[in-house]
Amino acid sequence: AQSVTQLDSQVPVFEEAPVELRCNYSSSVSVYLFWYVQYPNQGLQLLLKYLSGSTLVKGINGFEAEFNKSQTSFHLRKPSVHISDTAEYFCAVSAQGNKLVFGAGTILRVKS
């Protein structure tokens, strides 16, 4: 079975500062990895995904993530955040069938 650990429940950061949201996973087989974002009072939307190929994946809104197989990590980064990036971010892993297993989420709070 797969599992996902998001190491930080909340990350406060000032506007225009860089941010990294951490995600580690466990799986005995190859996985696909995803980051979803949930803005207040909205559903989740896909931010980016790693399926194969280049380990550095670029997503929407200037976010990127790097797949590190040896460290079983898929950390999300953005070099300069905006107030509008305030949201909850979920890391997810999929291996068997279509079932996505999600982490507990990280709330990113961008302060001016």
Place this chain on the structure above:
Amino acid sequence: GAGVSQSPSNKVTEKGKDVELRCDPISGHTALYWYRQSLGQGLEFLIYFQGNSAPDKSGLPSDRFSAERTGGSVSTLTIQRTQQEDSAVYLCASSLLQGNNSPLHFGNGTRLTVT
């Protein structure tokens, strides 16, 4: 085009009552999923449909929970004899194809409060 639609957006019910939550997936999407989001708990998988059949219902927490899908489209999640611990946001998602690389499109959820 239209996204995944869920109704109602909010539901308050008394303990012991039955509730039905509805999901209208994106037209043409063959796969449909139900997740439950509780405060601080992340998203908990409940059940997955491919067409009208449910190959994976391993996440349903108890026999009070059931779901069906008709016509390869609309799905209904039913919770019988609701308990306070059932209070959560119930999210529905659909995807175009079966397969690990087919992204999920989520609805805005139904917030269920059991009093």
